Amino acid sequence: MRCMVLRELKNPLVAEQREPLQPAEGQAVVRLHAAALNRRDYWITQGMYPGIRLPVVLGSDGAGTVVRIGDGVPHHWSRQPVVINPGWNWGDDPRAQSGEFRILGMPADGTYAEEVVVPAEYLHARPDHLTWTEAAALPLGGLTAYRALFTQGQLRSGQSVLITGIGGGVATCAMQLARHAAGRVLVTSSSDEKLQRAGELGADAGYNYRQAGWARQLIADHGRVDLIIDSAGGEGYADLLELAAPGGRIVSYGSTAGKPGNLDLFKVFWKQLHVTGSTMGTPDDFRSMLELVQRQTIRPVVDQVVPLEKANEALEKMRDSRQFGKIVLAIDSSSQ
């Protein structure tokens, strides 16, 4: 089976041909039709992730067909079209992942491959309304967005939501999931083009955070915001404390712009704010996300589909944040 392997940090992935994978007890082998990129994959190639072990097949997102099952795996999984929950070994506490928590695609070999080994408990029937490409674009972004919005963010019907950095996979998925629950969905980006695209996809308004006074303008247009979903942090974080409505929530799932400057705790306590962290999600979060996606026939936004062998170019595009939505790798091009 073909796969793209990270052998050395800061070097391109290398195409390899390997023997077909064999499932151990409780495992299934999924023949992948499509995989998708996540920023985590890029951080790993740069050595900016804890506990890196090489060589490794990257890739947390995949959709495909179960082709082999190990002992103890229910037979109904055979030939089943599936998506894979990439969050493994969450543990017993729904509040936070255990020390054993792992994400598919390092240390376990991931989805930039024709085949991947998956413990059966992380297999889920592919939502009927999704193509292989769309199904592959869903898992990590959908899971992260769902937990940030609902489990940690406690989004209530009618509330306003601000999603920063629209275009990123999680942000774009969050916009789609929030549309069906929130009263108003606002987005930010440094690109007017992305803001326009977000508007076409249903965002109620967009603000270019490079523009001075954007936060004041947002407040003038829409008032302060009940829930903010952010993965940037950095100096712009001070604006978020200002934008949050009294009693509002700011959920952070990343800090790509670095640490915020001095946190204004006075705003936090006087406004009774909730600054909450969120990473990935529980198996229940994953199931709830799939249910919402099916109920509302949500289709993840796919930026581009490229062949598996072009994974290196795809990673560069993601590094430069040129995408809007998910970059998908086509693995079995006959079945897109």
Place this chain on the structure above:
Amino acid sequence: MRCMVLRELKNPLVAEQREPLQPAEGQAVVRLHAAALNRRDYWITQGMYPGIRLPVVLGSDGAGTVVRIGDGVPHHWSRQPVVINPGWNWGDDPRAQSGEFRILGMPADGTYAEEVVVPAEYLHARPDHLTWTEAAALPLGGLTAYRALFTQGQLRSGQSVLITGIGGGVATCAMQLARHAAGRVLVTSSSDEKLQRAGELGADAGYNYRQAGWARQLIADHGRVDLIIDSAGGEGYADLLELAAPGGRIVSYGSTAGKPGNLDLFKVFWKQLHVTGSTMGTPDDFRSMLELVQRQTIRPVVDQVVPLEKANEALEKMRDSRQFGKIVLAIDSSSQ
């Protein structure tokens, strides 16, 4: 009636004799037997509080007897021993106070006086088991501690709680309220004497935060903490992010040590933390606090009782954080 008046910022309060107060419609006049100090009072004397209007009688905490009632006030309040909820005009949203929210004792004249005017809705029967002194020590600290622990902090039975800066009025009250709900109550102080006193009052362990490595030691002794109640912020805040258990909560109700340095958002999201602000509390918080105090016959810790006329010396003691628990002003010394 006698009262202590702030006429000029950064100057001592001045003793005055005024005409007896008259209640307007819906108001009652309470003849105070005791009042208590809060850090807010000191900030106001220093001009470090928004919207200061002078002259003003300071004081948010008081207990006394209703002596006059205005039209529309139920007659059962007449001659009733009461404590006063100092958080006025919270508004309709339990998540956060409205723009109309005010705290008794600026702009409205407060409790450093023989009499105070109070809208009847903020009168509550004095808990039977409390002396006047103890009753006066309860309202603001109890309200703030209750909301921080339960409403915002979501304290669950059996969880561990860390309360920083023990000795302060809110912190000491939080320790007492938490004791009856939490599995374990830990405290910090810069004073070994205060830590010992906290131990006598039921804290399970205390740590001197001036001692290098105290946070590591706490983790070694007790593991990480489910809920942290903090009013310091500042550079020590980084320790709190480390001390919080995965999925844990840090509730801030003040920032006496200034803004925290760079907030480590990675810890916030990877550990799924909740950093929550809390100020004062709703009328429901106040009622729930009183119920808990009565049910568990909790007695607020009183550091010292001084006559009303010694309010200036009392404010200096509080400024220097020399107290453990509340400093109370005796107003009608015949009835302590």
